[in-house]
Amino acid sequence: MDTDGGDAVGVQIQQNRRLPDFLQSVNLKYVKLGYHYLVSNLFTLCFVPLITVISVEASRFNIDDLRQLWVHLQYNLVSVVICSAILVFGLTVYIMTRPTPVYLVDYACYRPPDELKAPYEKFMRHSRLQGDFDENSLEFQRKILERSGxxxxxxxPEAxxxxxxxxxxxxxxEEAEQVMYGALDNLFSNTNVNPKDIGVLVVNCSLxxxxxxxxxxxxxxxxxRGNIRSFNLGGMGCSAGVIAIDLAKDMLQVNRNTYAVVVSTENITQNWYFGNKKSMLIxxxxxxxxxAAILLSNKSRDRRRAKYKLVHVVRTHKGADDKAFRCVYQEQDDDGKTGVSLSKDLMAIAGGALKTNITTLGPLVLPISEQLLFFASLVAKKLFNAKVKPYIPDFKLAFxxxxxxxxxxxxxxxxxxxLQLLPVxxxxxxxxxxxxxxTSSSSxxxxxxxxxxxxxMRxxxxxxxxAFGSGFKCNSAVWEAIRHVKPSRNSPWEDCIDRYPVKLLS
Structure with missing residues (x-):
């Protein structure tokens, strides 16, 4: 038998069967793109005919019509004055009450010295030599490291x-000083900002x-300076960086023409776990x-040199639920050794917090086409008891x-x-x-x-x-690039970006 020929025919038949499926997926893709384009530009498509009609009608106006309009306005001077006063008052109220734009001038991430690197072999060798961990704990740490990414x-830390x-x-x-001062020195050097000009300081470190x-x-x-508005956020977990940004944003609404600095970090030295409870070894x-250190500004002149503008901050807190409250919990084990315990329900709780967060964020950022699809699926499920999965908005259209x-x-x-994201x-x-x-809140x-x-970044x-954090919290920040953004000096990726992305083991 000609097995090679049979295999070739089989492959050809299989390819022919796949071709309609492929064409169908391509067609659906373009149908969806067409739908989004139509809905997103619906106002424009309706507005163009209206402008055309107005232009045609305006072209029929002659000088006599304009004179009659002017005479009519002269005899209705009171109405004109009242309308003008209302317009001026409305514009004044709008200008006075609108939020002050918050700009991200620049930021800097701390790059530790090479002598503090901890490759797998060194990490495991030190863990074994410490004598605090039994064989089961050592094997557990080895598996976690291999699968961690x-x-x-x-x-x-050096300690x-x-x-x-x-x-x-x-x-x-010493660890805190090295990290915070290292990031701040880099930030002040890149921005040429005098520390005396800082009006707001927010620092977050959980432990x-x-x-x-x-x-x-x-x-x-x-x-x-002595009148600086300073804040220190503790115990708020890995999402505290977004909380710190939100607090700085609020302070920049009431303190005009100033800078705010946010420093986000975590400290490991005194929070290493030396016991054998697996949930606390992770x-x-x-x-x-x-x-990381971030410089924010509400000065209008800083827009020219800023990298980003803050668009939205959305915060979600699930602390009212006991499981969510305890899923990331600092405590002592049975031997009295302190550490942070991670619950097996962590991913499920994080998923619930994410769902709540994006439910609030979605209407703020998603195009109307996606909101209509989401609303339609919700109505179908609630009113008609349809057995359909809720529509997951395509956030790739928003970000x-x-x-x-x-x-x-x-x-x-x-x-x-x-979120149906792509690898990129x-x-x-x-x-x-x-x-x-x-690196916790700075990641x-x-x-x-x-x-x-x-x-x-264009x-x-x-x-x-x-970001997600203990409590349990899910927090989002949305930024818009003001210009084509290039990396700042002394970027943490400066000498290694050419090696990335690397292929990760599955």
Whole structure:
């Protein structure tokens, strides 16, 4: 028998069967694109005929008609004055009450020194030599590292490089100083802003909150002015960076013509877990050293040099639910060792928080075509009890770039699936997790820096930063690029962006 010929015919038949399916998918794609174009431009399509009719009618006006109109207005002077006064009053109220634009002038991410790198082999060797972990715990950490999506160049604090480790208050302060001052020095150097001009300072760090506060440490270091509005956010988890942006935005609404600096970081030195409870060992494998400093401005003249404009901030808090409240929980194990426990329900709770968040965010950012489809599916399900899945809006129509908190591989996978994103949309998140690990609230800024370093940020592009945190919270920030954005000096990706993206093991 001619098996080769039979196989060829079989392949040809299979290809012929696939061809209609392919053509159908292509047709549906263009039908959907046509629908979105039609609905999005419906107002324009209706407006053009109206303008045409008005133009034709206006062309019929002659000089006598204009004279009669002027005489009519003269005899109705009171009406004209009243209408003008109402118009002026309305414009004044609008100008006085509209939100002040908030611009992101620049930001800087901290790049730790190379001696703090912790490749897998070194991490596991130190864990074994510490003597705090049993064999089951060591094997568990090894598996987590292999599946985590972290690469070989992430960083852990200096105190964790000693055997035995040397966690202390002094070492924790040193880590905080290195990260915060390193990012701020870079930020002030790139923007040429005098620290004395900073009117608002917001610092967020979840697990390390010394006295004096971290914000006080920054004020002391840079000799900031005495009337600065300073805030220190603690215990708010990995989504605290967006909360800090929201607080700074609110402060810039009431403090005119000033700058706000947001510093987002986490401190690992005093929060390493030395026990054997598996749910508390996961943070050891994921969290790494990192931090970011962001300069915001409400000065109109800063628009010319700013990178982005803040468009929306949407915050969701699920703390009223007990399961959500305890899914990321700092506690002591049975041996009295402190750590952060991650619940097995974490992904389900994160999914619920995400659903609530995008339900609020969707109407603010999605085109009307997507909102109509979502509303139609909702009506069909509620009124007609139709057994149809709720329509998932296509957020790719609203955003050009996605900065998903690099909390772990599972988080990124879940959002890629649920939001129907393409690999390029989650590339920045995956590569940030690989290169820097989970840097908590600052991870979304390393991701934004990745997109800029790849030269993908164009004028008018919209960015969605989304982060999850203990409590449980899901917070979103939407930015719009004011210009074609290039990476700033001393970007964390400056010497390695050519190596990315790397291929990750499945």
């Amino acid at each position: 972290l690469g070989e160049e992430t960083y852990v 964790m490089h000693f055997i035995p480790p040397r966690p202390s208050m002094a070492a924790a302060r 390390f909150n010394p006295t004096p506060s971290l914000s006080a440490m920054i004020i002391n270091k840079y000799k900031l 943070p050891n494998c994921l969290f790494r050293v990192g931090g 050009d770039h996605f900065c998903i908190h690099a909390g772990g591989r599972a988080v990124i996978d879940e959002l890629e699936k649920n 949309h989650v590339e920045a998140s995956r590569m940030t997790l690989h290169r820097f690990g989970n 979304i800024w390393y991701e934004l820096a990745y997109i800029e370093s790849k030269g993908r 004028r008018g592009n919209r960015v969605w930063q989304i």
